Amino acid sequence: MHHGQFLYQQVIDVINEMVTNELLTPGSKLPSLRKLAQQLSVSIPTIKQAYYQLEAQGRIYSKEKSGYFLSDHGKSTLPKRCKLSVAPTEVNKQSLIEQVYEGIHSPHCAPFGIANPVAAMSNELVLAKMMRQALKQAGSQILEYGAMDGLDRLKRQIAQRYLHMGLSVSIDDMVITNGAQEALAIALQCVTKPGEVVAVESPCYFGIIELIENLGLRALEIPVCPDDGLWLEDLEKALNEHEVSACICSTSINNPLGSVMPESRRQALLEILVAKGVTLIEDDVYGDLHFSKHRGKPAQYYASEGQVITCDSFSKTAAPSYRVGWILAPGFAAQARRFKRALSCSSSLINQWVLADYLASGDYERHLRKLRQRLMDNKQKMLMCIRSFFPSDVRVSDPGGGCVVWLELGSDVDGGELFKLAMAEGVSITPGQLFSVSERFQNCIRISYGLPWNDGVEANIKKLGDLVAKLKSGEH
Ligand SMILES: Cc1ncc(COP(=O)(O)O)c(C=O)c1O
Known part of the structure; x- marks a missing residue:
């Protein structure tokens, strides 16, 4: 075991x-x-x-x-394995992402389309108190521009957390960013040039797909196993056949499948990439939301300088609106600083200050423990509702962490059509097409259980299940 x-x-x-x-x-x-x-x-x-x-x-x-x-x-309840891409793909998904984005953020909809785990376990009172304290203690300096690469006190707190995972990092290799999204943008710019190829997970978080499109890169889709993360045999095959500059993937918990890459496979992943001289950009935003007893070590732990760039944030654990994340880039720190300065000068000082206090007080770890438990409970309830309200041939993931489930509805249901019908009934979901650079996952959807659970939630899942049944029977 x-x-x-x-x-x-x-x-x-x-x-x-x-x-x-x-x-x-x-x-x-x-x-x-x-x-x-x-x-x-x-x-x-x-x-x-x-x-x-x-x-x-x-x-x-x-x-x-x-x-x-x-x-x-x-x-056969888990989603099926998808295919390895035969060739890298030009990306053209922005307009679809734009349409869906607008819809899922509508305040009038049940927010199953938004992956915001913190909503399941609010921490606003403690953050409000810390914000007031910070303003009182630091005065107006806290409203000024902060250091370009971030508040040292926060960086030291983050480094301390890595130390608890067994990883000793230098704060000189770290740059505080506007969320993980900016960290990923910087990481990609450190190691790729327009036109080059990036290996991505399939299914892949759509924010990464949008970045790849914006940076003029091409993507090669590598299937993700519903249990264990990226299929390493497929990755190896792809690297043998194509010139790839970087591999971007969740080494902890994948969004949207919720699969967890065991530590031995993180090491094996790194060995494969190092042998081909490909940099790993690890997206660890869900790493702290594991349902196992211990948090696995990031791939950075197994790397030498320049092999791995780690991107992370407090968006999934403390407050997405703070827009505070970081990039840990040994071997690329100077470039990362330059890109950060060019992109956004610095990140919100007051938010970094509050987060530094939050971490130092121990309240953050206490909140994380409660949040994980709440998400585990919500996952069970969500799976139970899906089993009760959806047609029995629907396949569903069993996430090892995070806040979303991935559903394969069957070839007779189009996720995009379901998205429109559900929005009209006041329920948001994320259609599967968003998670592919090509045309995959048309019959899939992602649903978030990162919300306060109540009877209304169950009623809305039933609405979705009924819509799927109607689409299957041809009633819609
Ligand atoms: C896998 C993954 N990576 C990165 C991000 C971006 O995180 P942030 O909000 O910190 O920019 C998200 C947000 O949904 C995500 O799910």
Whole structure:
């Protein structure tokens, strides 16, 4: 069993392995709680927790006095593996992204289209108090331009957090940015020139797709496994066939699949890229929102200078409106500073100040613990609602962290059409097409569970499920 995971998750992994190896097939009986507890040397409540979770996902079902059985969905509820691109693609997605962006930010819609995990566990009172304190203590200097590459006190707090992950970083290699988006823009400009090729995840966060288009780069789509992150065999094959300048990917938790790349695969990813002289740009914005017991180490931990550029922010954990992120770029620090100065001079000093206080007080870590728990609870509820309200052939991801689920609706449902119908009913979703530089994922959608859970949320998921059923039956 793997270290660093909750025990029940490890039990789920064992069951998954039995299914993969066809030791369990649909309809077959799972080992009894007592027997499996003995075999795996864990407690019966741990096995129970794993079985409850599998039951909530519709993968197993219980029969009174008989035990648990693998359901028909047991084998195939996760999204399918997509194909490796045959060639790099020019990117032309901006106008579609623009249309969807406007829609999903409409204040009148249930915000399933926005990935804002902090909304699930508000921290506004503590941040408001810290903002008042900061203004009182620092006076008007806090409203002036800050240092171009960021507030040292905040950088030291960030470095301290890396130290807890076992990674010793120099604050001279770090530049504070306007969110992770600016960090990614800087990273790409450090290691690519227009026309060059960047390997991206498939599906890939659409902000990265938009950046690639804006910078005149081309993209090569590498499939992401719903469990383990980027398919490394595909990456290797792609690098053998094409000249690639950088690989940009989530080494922790992918958006939108929620898959988690195990640490051994992060190391293997780096080895593959280093062998080809390709820089890894790691997007770690969801790294702190893991559902396993421990946060994995960023790929930067395994790298020598110049091999990895890490991009991260406080948008998914503290407050997206602060627009505070950072780039950690050993080997590229001078270029990163130059790009930052050219792009935006500096980032908001008052927001950096508040974040430095937030981290130093220990309140940030306390908030993170609560936020992770809330998101885990919301994920379970979301999966349960999808199983109850969506047609049974819909496949859904089982994220290992973050705040979104990815749904494959079947070839008879177009995610773009569903987006329009759902918006008309006051519900926002993100259509799958946004997550591909080509025409993939037309029958997929992303839904966020990063929101305060209430009956209204469930009613809106039901609305979505009903719409999908109507599209399938040809009623719409
Ligand atoms: C995977 C990923 N990377 C980067 C970003 C951008 O983060 P920020 O809001 O800090 O610019 C997002 C935001 O949604 C994201 O999901």
